Amino acid sequence: MSSIKDVARRAGVAISTVSKVLNGYPNVSEETRERVNEAVRELNFTPNPIASALSSKKAGRVALLINLDTKTQTVDEINMQYLSGAINRAVEKRLDVRTLFFSMLRDRSAEEIEDYFRSQSIEGVIIYGMGMQDVVLQRLIGERRFKIVVVDAPIVNETTSSIQVNHEQAQYEVAKRTVLENGGKSVLYLSGRADGYVTGERLLGIQRLAREEKLSLLIKRGDFSEKKARELTFQYGSDADVIVCASDLMAIGAMRALQEMDIFRPVCGFDGITLMGYAGMQMYTVKQDFYRISRKAMDEMGRLLEGGAGRRVVLDHQIIRMQYQDVIS
Secondary structure (H helix, E strand, C coil): CCCHHHHHHHHCCCHHHHHHHHCCCCCCCHHHHHHHHHHHHHHCCCCCHHHHHHHHHHCCEEEEEECCCCCCCCCHHHHHHHHHHHHHHHHHHCCCEEEEEHHHHCCCCHHHHHHHHHHCCEEEEEEECCCCCCHHHHHHHHHCCCEEEEECCCCCECCEEEEEECHHHHHHHHHHHHHHHHCCCEEEEEECCCCCHHHHHHHHHHHHHHHHHCCEEEEEECCCCHHHHHHHHHHHHHHCCEEEECCHHHHHHHHHHHHHHCCCCCEECCECCHHHHHCCCCEEEEECCHHHHHHHHHHHHHHHHCCCCCCEEEECCEEEEECHHHCCC
């Protein structure tokens, strides 16, 4: 007697996709639906009504895995936008969602995490904020037993998609606008964390600009920290014409230091968080639509759960000049 696993194997889709087709879920492409129905006919598969009902309750459960920064609460806006976008889109797609945090899995092996996901009937995971040192999650991705979407990490395989903006190009554009408008020739660049995937990509952007414009470039690691950016600006800010920061938090820290030093230097950031508008100084930044990014990540998860192959998805960004009037209601 054929099983639902046999049908999934014959149709080339996940078991959850077969369950969705059998239970009439709408978020399945017509092509996939036809393949599953053809496999059902060829295998003469008859679903057990009770098993089918149980399966349908578990089908399509997606974990949102968030990397919270416990050292600061000022970037909670980003994670809240991520959660809001993903959950709202999941409701529209009739996908079951569970929110998890890196801290819940930190001391577990890849096998233990897999067992935990299985026990929670999780079939897909959207990962926000994974770094290069998160080797257990990288192993989980490499084993390809779950459908995974990584946000801001350039990892792609048959079961994993990556979704992000073009960080190199965005960093290049915001820095170029700031430098050229102010006639700067020397730049202090405050980069992000060493293990951040976006750190390396943004660094390539500022280095490209420095080569093209023949800029003197001093790179210091700010770790996406407002405090560290403030300290580095006290040390090196007076010797630079422009300060380019790989995050808005660091831009705020740099600007505060310049105010205390009673000197002016153009500063730009990256992300477009609301807090930037309250910094007391207009600054260029890269506006990322985190809500939209997360909705797109959930769309991509739905496509993977329906049998699609992993791919790289690059979304657009904007260069904006953030000011107080932009954030007040």
